[in-house]
Amino acid sequence: MGYLGLRKASSPLLLGPLSSWFLVGLLVAVTAGAMARDRSPSTRPVSPTKVDPVAEQIAAGWDALELVNFPKAHKAFQAVLRSNPTPAQKAEALFALGHLWQYRQNGADLDRARELYEQVVRELANTPAGPLAMLALARMADAPPYEKDRRIEDARKLYRKIINRYGDRFVAHEAVLRLAMTYLERRGDRASEDAGAKILRDHLAKHAKNFLGIVMRSQLAELHFSRREYRQAVEQWIAVETLDAAAGKNRAMSPLARSGLYFRIAKVSEKHLKDYAAAAKWYTKLVTEVPRENRYYLAKISAARCRKLSASATTKPADRGGPGR
Numbered sequence: 368m369g370y371l372g373l374r375k376a377s378s379p380l381l382l383g384p385l386s387s388w389f390l391v392g393l394l395v396a397v398t399a400g401a402m403a404r405d406r407s408p409s410t411r412p413v414s415p416t417k418v419d420p421v422a423e424q425i426a427a428g429w430d431a432l433e434l435v436n437f438p439k440a441h442k443a444f445q446a447v448l449r450s451n452p453t454p455a456q457k458a459e460a461l462f463a464l465g466h467l468w469q470y471r472q473n474g475a476d477l478d479r480a481r482e483l484y485e486q487v488v489r490e491l492a493n494t495p496a497g498p499l500a501m502l503a504l505a506r507m508a509d510a511p512p513y514e515k516d517r518r519i520e521d522a523r524k525l526y527r528k529i530i531n532r533y534g535d536r537f538v539a540h541e542a543v544l545r546l547a548m549t550y551l552e553r554r555g556d557r558a559s560e561d562a563g564a565k566i567l568r569d570h571l572a573k574h575a576k577n578f579l580g581i582v583m584r585s586q587l588a589e590l591h592f593s594r595r596e597y598r599q600a601v602e603q604w605i606a607v608e609t610l611d612a613a614a615g616k617n618r619a620m621s622p623l624a625r626s627g628l629y630f631r632i633a634k635v636s637e638k639h640l641k642d643y644a645a646a647a648k649w650y651t652k653l654v655t656e657v658p659r660e661n662r663y664y665l666a667k668i669s670a671a672r673c674r675k676l677s678a679s680a681t682t683k684p685a686d687r688g689g690p691g692r
Contacts, residue, residue, distance in 0.1 A: 421452050428463055437471045458491035462500050469507070481507060498538040501529050505542070509549065519549055540577040543570045544586075551586060554593065564590055581607045581619065597639040604632050626660035629653040633669065643677035646670075 428443030440463070447460040465483035468476045484507075487500035502525075509522035526546035533539040543566060550563030567583045574580070588603035608628060611620045620628070633649035636642045650670035653662060 421447055421450050421456050424450070425456060425459055425463075428460070432463065432467065437467055440467055454491055455494040455496070458487050458494035458496035458500075461487050461491070462496040462503070465500065465503065469503070477507065477512075498529060498533050498536065501525060502538055502542060505529065505545070509545065523549055535574055535577070537578060540570070540574065540579045543567070544579050544583055547583070547586070551590060560590055576610065576613075581610045584610070592635070595639075597635050601632055601635055601640065601645075604628060608632075622657045622660055626653050626657040626662050626666075629657070630662050630666060633666070633673075637669070637673055643673040643680060647673035647677060 424443050424447050428440045428447070431437075431440035431443060444460040444463045444467070447456060452460065461483050465480045465487070467480075468483065469480035481504065484500040484503045487494075487496055488504065491497055492501075505522045505525035508518040508525065511517055523546055526542040526549075529542040530539050530546070533542075547563040547566040550559045550566070553559040564587060567587055570577075571580060571583055577583075584603045584607045588600045588607070591597070591600035591603060608625075611618045611625070629649050629652050633646045633653070636649065637646035647670050650666040650673060653660070653666040654670060657663075
């Protein structure tokens with residue numbers, strides 16, 4: 368699965384192996400939410416008395432592409448190039464054709480796709496499609512169809528170039544996450560893991576509320592959990608919940624993903640940190656906020672158990688008496 372068009376502004380994130388099923392749902396939810404909020408460069412305001420035929424042709428091409436009608440999409444974007452497009456429109460059409468050649472079900476041509484992306488980067492880098500084409504090239508190097516063809520250093524170089532050139536734009540946030548994952552995926556290699564974690568932490572220090580922030584923090588939490596650094600893992604998961612909750616009605620996480628997050632915070636707090644008050648709080652949060660999820664009854668029982676354990680831990684010192692008795 369690749370880029371679905373500039374109207375959706377970003378590619379779904381394919382990050383490779385994930386150490387938690389919870390992250391899969393979270394990843395999809397966050398990316399879908401971000402794509403839904405972004406606008407297409409081709410949907411700029413148009414005078415109601417004047418229709419831009421090139422913009423209409425671009426829209427028709429994306430519609431066909433999303434319906435997997437590759438011949439119709441190809442025809443529409445080729446027509447754009449034969450007309451008198453603006454630089455932004457030309458870049459978008461070239462990018463779309465690159466996507467088409469890269470992902471079409473029959474007759475994929477990666478070399479042709481690469482040529483089209485490179486043309487956008489070379490000739491039209493300052494258009495909205497420019498950074499997307501560069502990211503597409505990085506992804507082709509990072510995640511080719513066959514592992515033997517992977518060019519990880521080339522991919523990292525392109526990710527860094529995107530980050531340095533495009534600052535805090537959404538494409539830079541995605542490049543940061545992908546760059547970090549090329550290091551974090553080497554689980555067990557502590558130096559590589561530390562390098563990936565540093566990339567995420569440094570970026571979050573400057574862009575704490577970027578649209579991929581909760582995915583970045585989830586990756587940090589997974590790393591801490593794998594190292595049995597449970598308190599740090601819980602801190603990152605709580606930061607994930609805080610970021611998501613701040614979005615209000617537009618929160619990215621689905622009820623299922625939220626229940627998984629709450630349950631995990633509660634379970635780790637109970638089992639590993641022995642913080643029964645915190646565990647009871649997060650089990651109760653699951654029960655009250657997402658009661659229709661399948662962990663409801665287990666969370667309800669667990670909350671009651673942790674409240675008793677918390678109360679017991681509080682009263683035991685008084686029961687034993689002071690040092691003078």
